[in-house]
Amino acid sequence: MRRLGSVQQKISCVFLTEVKNEPSTKREYQKFRVLATETLNPKVLESDIQSAVPTEKLDGTCCYVSAYKGKPYLWARLDKKPNKQTEKRFKTFQHSTKGSEAFVWNVKEDFRSVPESWIFAHGVTQCNGYPQPDENGHIPGWVPVENDNKQYCWHSSVVNYEIGAALVLRPHTEHQELLEITTVPLHELLEQTLELIGTNINANPYGLGSKKQPIHLLVSHGVLEIQSAPAVNYQQLLGWFQGCEEGKVEGIVWHCSDGTLIKLHRHHLGLRWPVEDPFLNSRPVLVNVDVTQYECDFIPKSLFTTFSEFNGRQFDHLKDICFE
Template sequence: MEKLKSVQQKIPCIFEIAVLNEPSDKRSNQPYKVLAGEKLNPKIKDLTQLNDVLATEKLDGTCVLIDEFNGKPWLWARYDRKPTKGAEKRFRRFQNQQQSCENGSEIMDRKFEWDFLKDFKDVPDHWKPASGVDVQDGHVLPDSIGHTPGWVPVDVKSRQHCWHLTSVDLQQGLAVVLRETDNNKELVIDCVSLETLLGHTAELIGTMVNGNPYGIGSKQCPVHILVIHGSIPIYNLPSITRSNIQEWFQHNDNSKLEGIVWHFPTGQLYKLHRNHLGLEWPVADLVLSKRPVSVSHNFSKYEFTEDKKTQFYSFSNIIGHRCEMLKEIHNEIIQET
C-alpha cells in the first residue's frame, strides 16, 4: 500500500475561510462558523500543482492511528488533550473579543497565553501528541479550539475502545480494512497485517461509530471497518474553484459524501467539508454505502475459531462473497450463521 501523508492533525480548508460570529453547525463547542471563500488557500502558491492533485473521500467516523506499542503493531484511538473548564472560559472570552475586533475592523495584536502547567486536563497513560503539532518552549500547542490532537493505545479492557477492538485482532496483528480492488472501482473487505500499516492513520466506520451514516451493519450484526486515509479516490472532479465544487456537490450523482481531501505532490493536505459550503450533513444514500463489495480470500490465511463472535470469524465464513451494496454486507454474514 502506497503511504500517503499521515493525517494526524487538523487539515486546512482548500479555500480561504470566512469566520462568522455564530455557533458552528458541526461542532457544539465552537462559537463561530467557518465557511469557504472564493479564493484558494493562500498557502497554495504554485497553481501548477493543481494538475497533479489526488482527491480522496473524507469519511465520517473516528480517526485512528496504527503504530507500535510495547514493541507490537497496535491500534491507537484519537484522544485530544482539552483545557480545564476555567481555562476554556478564558479562551472563549478571548476568542469572542478577537472576533468582535475583527468585525469592527480593529486589530487585536496579541495571542492567548496558555499556562501549560495548569490549563489542561490530565491525559491517560501513554498519551502522545499527534505529529506535526506546533511546539513552544518544549510544550505542544493546542489548536484553534483549544484542543491538542493526540493518541492513546486502545485498551483491551476498556469499554471505551470496545468498537475499535472489533476491527483488529491484536494477538495475530491483523485488521479488517475496506479498500478499493486493484483492478476496478469496486470495494473489498480485506484482512491486512497491522505491521504493513504502521504509520498510517485510518477512519473507523461502522455500526456504533458517529451515528453510522453509512448504514453498515446492525445491532444484531455490528460491523466496524478501518479505511486507510487517502485510499478511496474521487474520480472526475471538476477544476478546483468554489463554484465548480459547490455545483458538483449539489448536482453530481457521486457527490453524496462528507467531504474531499486533496493530496498535493508536496505532501500537503487540504480539505473541504460540506459544512464549508453551507450544505447539509449527514445526507441519505451515501456513495460509499451503495458501492459493491466483496470479501477477500486473505481471511483464509488465518485461524479465527477461538472466538466465533468476532468479525474475523464472520468474514472468514463468507470469503469470496460479493454484495451489491456495502450497507447490506451484514445480511451476507447473517445468512451464513
Template sequence: MQEPGSVQRKIPCAFSTQVRQEPGSKRAGQSFRVLASGDLSLKALEADIHHALATEKVDGSCCYVTKYKEFTWNLDDDFKTVTDSWLPAHGVVQINGQLQPDENGHIPGWIPVEKGSKPYCWHLSTVDYDSGLALVLRPCSEKNILEITTVPLVELLEQTLELIGTHINGNPYGLGNKRRPVHFLISHGSLQIAKPLTLNLADLISWFEESPEGKVEGIVWHCMNGVLIKLHRHHLGLQWPLPDPYLTARPLSVNVDLSKYECDLDAKSSFLIFARLNGKQFDFFKDIPWEDAEN
C-alpha cells in the same frame, strides 16, 4: 493502534472561510456556521493544491497505527492531563523539549487502543493483536469495486485510517445494525476521486449536488509536500449525511478468511461477521443482507 485524544490537528479548508452566527448543520447545538468563500486559501495555494491528489473524505473516527512507545512529556497546566502512553501527533512543534500548541491552542496527539478498553471497543473490533490483523475496506484491483479484507498491521504502520461503522458518528453509511454491528478501517487517501475536479466553488457545488461520486462527506486533497487540504459539504451549505452515500452505492467483494489464523475474537467482532460472508460479492454495499451473517 491508537485513537485520537480529545484534540487533533485541524486540516485547513481549501477556500477562504467566513463564520456566520447562525445554527450550524455539522454538529448538534452548534451556534455558528463556517462557509467557504470564492477564493482558494493561501494555505491551499502554498501547498500547490492544483497538483494534489483528490480523495473522498470519510465520516468516521481517525486512528493511527504505530509501534507501542511510551512518552512522559510535562505539559503546562492549561492542557488536559494525558496518560504516560499518550503520543503527540507528527508535526507538533517543540521548544526546549516542551510541546507547543498550534494556532488553535491545541496540542494534538493519540492515545492507545488496548484490550479491555471499553470506550474503544468498536476500534478493537477491527483489529486482532494476537494474529496481527486489521479489517480494512479498500479499492479492489477491478475498477470501482471495493473489498473488505484482512491486512497485516505491519503493512499499516505509520498510517492514519478512518474507523467507520454502526456505532460511529451516527452511522451515516447505514452499516450493520444494533444486533450485528460492523466496523472497519479505511486508509486515508485510499478512496481516490476518479474524475479531475476544477477548483472553483460553483463547479464543486455542482459536483457535490449532481454527480453520484459527489455524494460524499467532503474532499481531502493530498498535496505533494505532505500537506492535507479539505472541503466539507457543510462549507458549501450542503446537507450531510445523505440517504444514499457514494461509498455504499458501490459494488463490494468480501475476502475475510480466518481459517489459517488462530484468532481469539470477541463475539461482536466485525471479523466474524464478514468471515461468514467470505467469498461473496454484492452489486451494492448497502444491500448486504446482514441476517446472512448470523451465528
C-alpha cells in the same frame, strides 16, 4: 515523551472562508457557521493543488498504526483538552481579543488528565520540551487501543493483535470500481493514518450494520480516489456536490506532492451532510476474509469470524451486509 502520528500541514478549506453569525449546521453547540467564499486560498496554489490527488473525505474517527509494546498497534485519536476553568477563560479570551495578543497557556496545569500511554502527535509545536495547543486550544495526540479498554471497543473490534491484522475496507486491487473487505497485516499499515467508520461512529452515515450486530471497518486515508473530480473552482465544485453521484460524499481531501492536505467539506458550501445514499454505498463490495488461514482461537461472533462466514460473497452495497 515521544511523538507519534504525523500532523501534516493541513489547510482546512481550499477557499478563503468567512464567519456567519448563525448556528452551525455541523456542530449543534457552535453558534456560528464557517462558509467558503469564491476566492481560492493562496496557500493551496503554493502546494500545487492542480496536480494533487483528490480523495473522498470519510465521516468517521481518525486512527493511526504504529509500534507499541514491541509490535504494530492501532492508536485512537485523543486530543488533550483544557480543563473547565481554562476552557471558560479561553472562550472569554476568544470573544474579547482583537488579535493583537496571544493566550497564555500553562501546559502543566491547564489541561485535563490523559492516560499515561498518551503521546502527542508528531508535528505539534513544542516550547521548552512541552507540546503546545493549536488554535482551538487542543493538543493532538494518540492512545493505544488495548483490548481491555471498553472506551475503544469499536476500535478493538477491527484489530486482532494475536494474528497482527486489521479489518480493512479498500478498493479491490484488480477492479477499482469494486470495494473489498479484507484482513491486512498491521505491519503493512505502519505509520499510516486511517478512518474508522461504522455502526457506532458519528451516527453511522453509511448505514453499516445494526445495533444487534455492529459493523466497523478501517479505511486508509487517501485510498478512495475521486475519479471525476471537477476543477478547483467554487461553482464547479458546488455543482459537483449537488448533481454528481460521486459528489455524494462528506468532502474532498487533496493530497499534494509536498505532503500538504487540503480539505473541502460540504458544510463549507452550505450543503447538508449526511445525505441519502452516499457514494460509498453505491459501490459493490466483496468480502475476502478467511480466518482458517490463522492459527488463532478467535472470539466467537467477532467481526473476523463473522466476515469469514461470508468469505467470497459479493454484495451490491455496503449497507446490504447483514449478519442477523
